Amino acid sequence: MKKRRKLKNYIQINNMLSIAIPLLLVALIIAPLIFNVAVKDIHKKNNIIATTIAQRMSDFIDESFLMLVQLSALLDAEVLNDADTVLYLNSVIQSYDNFEGFEILDGNGIVKVIAPENENIRGANRSSQNFFFETKASQQATISQTFISQQTGQPTITIAIPHRDGVLAAYLNLKEISLVSLNLNKAFGDQVTVAVTDGNGVYISNNDIEKVYQRESAEKFSSIHQEVEVAGKITTAEYDGKIMMISHADVKNGDWHVFVYQTYDSILSAFRPRLGIVLLFVCLLIIFSRFVSRHVFKDINQSFSELNQQTREIAAGDYRRIDADNRFEEFTTLTENFNGMVTSIKERDEVLKTLAYFDPQTGLPNAVYLTEQLNQLILNNRSKIALICYDIDNFKRINETFGPSFGDQVLRVMGERILKMQLTSGFIARITGSNFIRVLTEIDNPNQVLSEIEKLRQVFNQGITINENNIYVHFHVGITLYPDDAQTVEELLQYAHAAADMAKQRGKSQYAFFESTMKMNLVRNMALENSLRSAIKNEQFYLQYQPQIDVRSGALRGFEALIRWEHPQLGKIPPLDFIHIAESTGLIVPIGAWVMEIACKKMVDLNKATDSNMIISVNISPVQINNDHFPTMVEDALKDSGLAPDLLELEITENLFIHSFEGAIKIFDRLKAIGVKISLDDFGTGYSSLAYLKKLPIDTLKIDQAFTRDMLIEQSNAHLMESIIMMAHRLELEVIVEGVEEVEQYDCLKSYRCDHVQGYFFSRPLDDCMLELFLRCQRENSSR
């Protein structure tokens, strides 16, 4: 993830860096060059200092020698006797600080005259002194090495010139010589150290006079001296523990050398004030750049703030176009692009809203819209609201008859008509399938609801013609009121549907207001649904078996397995009460499998016990068929129990084929292939399309007990029964008639050549104990 930083800081830092870095780079390149130039410059200046001091030293020696020459001339002129000579020399010593003393030596080196007077020295032998024998031998002026004067205790040198066969010598005080160079040195500033050495490198003069007094030698004198002379370039050497740049000049008339030392630090220190100015300048530039960048960022920030503000408004749902007038071209372009994006979002938002809130088939608001609006109404509206739940009575049948696309067109037409309606308040939404909800607000009395229902009825009483098919739709209507019945959207919808279900039960085009009893039913159903989930595990289900009798022989054909639920609190729950819950929750699949398993096992046991081949009929729900594992489940039950497949009869109803005819046929063909029998249950109650009957893979037709019940009441019903039986036989189907409760019914059916019968006349559904008893009685009867 990229590191995030503030644009303001980024701009300011980069601005400052863009000034500081180039300046530093330039400084890094230029500084050494400037330094080198400065070093050369200073070295040149120091050379001048050295040469100047060397010249002054030379002059000093010349002046000193001149004094000896003058003395020599005076002596030669023989104008002075010894005493006068001493007086003269003493006056010279007093006049000139640099002269410490004079000696006049004869040819043997004997001190003949000495000034100031010293009887210890006068007459002494100086023949071993270098100045004596060198001057005498060379007949040239000489300068001695430094030594400590025993008179003054100070460093001293001797200068000497030949005189007659002897020598004239003068003692020069090095302190005075030092002062000459130090005074010059001061004139050149205190950045340099000036030293004068004799030919052996011993200091004659030095800023540090102690070095002169202690006759220190210049460190590495000879090598420095030679290097200076040979290379003529900048020489460096250590002096007092520091690396120094050295300039050098020789004193012409004596073997003396002038050295000017300067540390590199002092050169740097000369730069320091300028460096400070440069640094100050850089700092000022950086500060200036900061101000500039701040000013620049202020404008940019303003543009950003405007854009930010506008984008926040857009995020809050205000899709206004942003003002694109900005002083920066980039921002203007950005804003224009943004406006383009806003337009696209707005359009897409509308589309999404339509998709989210409106039903594409009818163009009416959908369930989501209904929920949100209703919530809003409940929040804002304190007056009564009515929820009128409409459901087309026979929409399923329309779909079955004319096909699903026909049903869709019916819904579209309905949508168009509703949209054309002038609604006084509220709205109509399509929830699912043929289910609509009219939300009616500001209800003063229930009559308003009834008049609204009437309005709707008038709209739909007109027939709908699609592809030359004219149909009429009928509604059952459930009404619930806010806040009388419920306070939440969920409850209102639930109760409206419950009321609609109630209306449907009452008959076609009925309406019903929600009543508290409906609420109780809803609660009971919810309790059943919750209990149903654990009923198998808790072994609350059990099976009852109703015998089926072969009419011709009067023998037992087999049994129909019927599920029963013994609820621990609610007692015996009729199948009609829970089967539809099991179907709607999908629990019918495990329940159906359990029934299959138990029934098959039971039948195997019974057949073994009675040594017969009785058939077991098991009811199958359409939901079970839709489960992919259904055929496998049946096969596994047969396999596990060991029941012969031809002793299993699956009872199905016609509506099983409504959803997927082909699919169901495939499944039954598979099961029939292994010998399983299929029976069509409740024949005559439903759609009972005779066209389908021929195509269905059934072995047995099971005629609903309603026919049996009415058979003895009206002759026509008896004829219908006979005809159905005859038709079934023609179609090579066996017939079982349910609901045989009286002997007349049985006799009648016998005469119609009915194959099998089932009903209370023979036996009620039997539990395990009763079944054993029944079979025992059956065996006893047959044995008689």
Next chain:
Amino acid sequence: MNTDRRISGLVIFVIWSLFMTACTQQQPLIIGFSAGLTGSASEMGVNGRNGLMMAVEEINAVGGVNGRHVEVRVKDDQNNPEIALAMDQELYQEGVSFIIGHMTSNMAKLSLPFINDNNLLMISPTMSSYELVNQDDHFISVVSSNDVEAKFIAANILQNGGKQIAVIYESQNKAYTSTIKDLIAADLAANGARISYEESFESGANPAYQEIAKRLLESQPDAILILASSFDSAMFSQQFYKLETQLPIYLSLWAMNNDLILQGGDAVEGVFIPSLLDTESQNPAYLNFRAAYLNQFNAEPTFASIYSYEAAMILFTAMKTAKSLEPETVKAAIIEKGTHQGLQDKIIIDEYGDASRTLYHYIIQNGQFTKVD
């Protein structure tokens, strides 16, 4: 925040690294040198410093002592005991534990107690007072003590038939001159000779050389003994020269340097002088040193410069051997080694840190020191 932490970490690391580098860098080893470098008797001190500097240059050229560069703090004691003590104190305060010096025995009186009290180690090239011998202290001398020299001079006098000896001795360096005078007197007395006249003088105070010389001659001695520096010895010799006396003159080791001949000229011709140096030595170490010294100072090395060089070398070798810079340990290493190689001969240092050196007879002939076999 993270960036700040990283930058702070980096800065701390860099500072720490620099600190560690600075800490691990070897500090120089500083030794002290204290001698009279100014004034009329500074010749020995200056020569001693020159010799020491050669030793330091030599040791630094081979990497210093135990990896540490050697530096010298030079102090001028002006041949004054009070100043000598003050200089020792200065060196001590500057963190110096080893001092080469002083050059004259008179300095010992005030200096040595301070050295001992503060556990410093002083190695003197030339302090030879008999009073310093046989003491377990923080002092090591690389020169023989006065008694050896006294015996040597006395023997020479006796050998030349001296019976009545007149002595002139310097009073500032009494620790040396007076001691040696007494030792010589004892030796002479033991052999039937005696000191018939003695007079002291103070060097540097423009002594009345001529007057003293005259008084001495008035005592009619058959030999003259001068216990003084080279200059003073030369000056007295000049007076005897002027007074045209033919008496043999005996000088002490103290006067044994070039200045004697320079200042003495013909006046010192024929004087007897003991020497700690064999000027004819062919020892390569000596020859190399002499050549280097001549090159650097354009002068012959004196015994003061050679002994200072040797004192420094003994110190550096002991530091290396002991791998220590503790004065006590270094002193123990010097004593334990016992025999040290000098430039010309072996230096034997006993348990008290006192040395035994060979002495040579010299006479000045034709303006040169000439060894007498």
